[in-house]
Amino acid sequence: MNGSTVSEFIFRGFSCSQPIRLLLFVPILVCYTTIIFGNLLIVVTVNTEPRLHQSPMYFFLASLSVIDAALGCVATPKMMADLMTCGRTISFGGCMAQFFFLHFLGGSEMLLLTLMAYDRYVAICQPLTYMATMNRPRCVRLLALCWVGGFIHSVTQLVLVLQLPFCGPNELDSFHCDVPQLVRLACANAYVTELLMVANSGLLSLVSFLILLVSYGVIIATLKGHFKERGGKALSTCSSHLMVVSLIFVPCLFVYLIPFSSSRVDKMASLFYTAVTPALNPIIYSLRNHEMKEAMGRLKNKCIFSHFCVKGEQN
Numbered sequence: 001m002n003g004s005t006v007s008e009f010i011f012r013g014f015s016c017s018q019p020i021r022l023l024l025f026v027p028i029l030v031c032y033t034t035i036i037f038g039n040l041l042i043v044v045t046v047n048t049e050p051r052l053h054q055s056p057m058y059f060f061l062a063s064l065s066v067i068d069a070a071l072g073c074v075a076t077p078k079m080m081a082d083l084m085t086c087g088r089t090i091s092f093g094g095c096m097a098q099f100f101f102l103h104f105l106g107g108s109e110m111l112l113l114t115l116m117a118y119d120r121y122v123a124i125c126q127p128l129t130y131m132a133t134m135n136r137p138r139c140v141r142l143l144a145l146c147w148v149g150g151f152i153h154s155v156t157q158l159v160l161v162l163q164l165p166f167c168g169p170n171e172l173d174s175f176h177c178d179v180p181q182l183v184r185l186a187c188a189n190a191y192v193t194e195l196l197m198v199a200n201s202g203l204l205s206l207v208s209f210l211i212l213l214v215s216y217g218v219i220i221a222t223l224k225g226h227f228k229e230r231g232g233k234a235l236s237t238c239s240s241h242l243m244v245v246s247l248i249f250v251p252c253l254f255v256y257l258i259p260f261s262s263s264r265v266d267k268m269a270s271l272f273y274t275a276v277t278p279a280l281n282p283i284i285y286s287l288r289n290h291e292m293k294e295a296m297g298r299l300k301n302k303c304i305f306s307h308f309c310v311k312g313e314q315n
Contacts, residue, residue, distance in 0.1 A: 006166040006185075009095050011088040013175035013267060014079075025083040028076065031279040035072030038282030039065035041296065048302075049295040056134040057123065058292075060116045061285060063143055067112065068278035071105040074098055075176035075274045092166075095177040096158065102178065102274070103157050103201070106252070108150025110208045113245055115142055117215040120238060125222050156200055160193050175271055180255065201256040209249040216242055243284050247277045 014021065046052045046062040053059070075098055082088050090098070123130045157179060164186035172181045179197050186193075219238055251269035286292050 006092060006168060006170045008089050008091050008170065009177065009185075010171045011082060011090065011175060012171050012173050013271075014083060014088070016086045016088075021083045021086065025080060028080055028083070028275055031275045032072060032076045032080065034279040034283070035069060035076070035275075038279065038286070039069040039072075042282050042285065042292070043069075045292065045295050045299050048299060052291065052295055054136075056119050056136075056139050057116070059136070059139055060112065060119060060143070064109065064112055064116070065282060067105050067109045068281050071102070071109065072275065072278040074101045074105065079175050079275065090177065095182075096162070099161065099177040099179070099182070100154050100158050102176065104150050104154035106150070106273075107153035107204065108146050109248065110204060110252075111146040111149045112143070113241075113248065114208050114211055114215075115146055116241060117212050117219075117245075120241065121215055121219055124219050124238075153200060153204060157197065160196055160200075164188060164193060174267060176274060178255070178270060198257065201252070205249055205252040205256055209245070209253065212242075212245050212249075216245075240284050240289060244281050247280055248273070251277070 014024065042065040043062045046058045078090065078098070119134055122133050126133065161179060161182055164183065165188050166182075166185055167187040169185060172185070174181045179201065183193055183197065216238055223238075251273040254269040255273070286296060
């Protein structure tokens with residue numbers, strides 16, 4: 001046993017002032033709605049459009065949307081409930097579960113984004129062998145490795161936290177349960193845990209981000225040098241990826257590379273990563289991707305046509 005006596009934690013991220021809570025509730029509700037319906041729309045579009053379904057890039061994009069939808073459901077519903085009721089407590093077990101799934105999905109997403117960068121590198125720099133290299137069985141295996149990597153990352157973090165004793169206070173200066181805030185509440189010297197956390201989460205974020213930047217740098221250089229006739233379309237796809245990568249990694253670098261600063265920037269970075277980024281991803285990919293917009297238009301027309309056919313049969 002780790003000697004913990006705390007049975008619940010209290011979130012202090014939001015004020016209990018009713019006007020402020022209502023002001024925050026509306027944009028978070030909009031983000032949550034966009035997370036669910038936006039990412040679901042991408043998954044349905046990719047799986048109902050044969051050409052997109054066979055493409056490795058869109059296979060990974062649909063997988064990213066699944067992760068974003070799940071990630072948006074980890075902390076956001078609890079956040080909205082707390083804003084409505086000002087009930088800011090969470091049980092110890094609920095906190096650990098929230099923390100585990102946040103890192104499981106977040107770690108899997110970072111690895112998947114790295115895999116998507118590799119997919120674009122092969123497609124643009126080695127186009128003749130692309131379909132043979134990124135065949136569907138290999139894509140499934142690579143995607144499975146992303147999930148396994150996220151699971152290992154999350155279990156490692158959870159084991160580190162569960163070894164710490166929590167005997168009070170139990171107030172978290174955040175909107176959800178995460179390592180920096182939890183370690184700060186431990187009633188023991190957590191210096192070693194802090195270093196391990198930086199090595200795990202911080203370096204995972206930093207190394208993955210640097211690999212992605214180098215990969216897209218090589219891709220852009222290749223586009224300018226060899227594929228000028230196809231550069232516009234490929235550059236648009238890569239720019240969408242880079243926007244998503246920046247939205248995900250930059251807040252994580254703030255939170256995990258400087259983990260125990262009490263800055264409000266860290267708090268807002270955590271909120272941005274858990275509620276805003278999963279909502280922006282489908283918007284970025286749907287607005288900047290011509291093929292996705294066309295496929296969504298065909299899906300819309302198909303739904304309208306089906307609706308009128310069913311209505312006509314009923315009449």
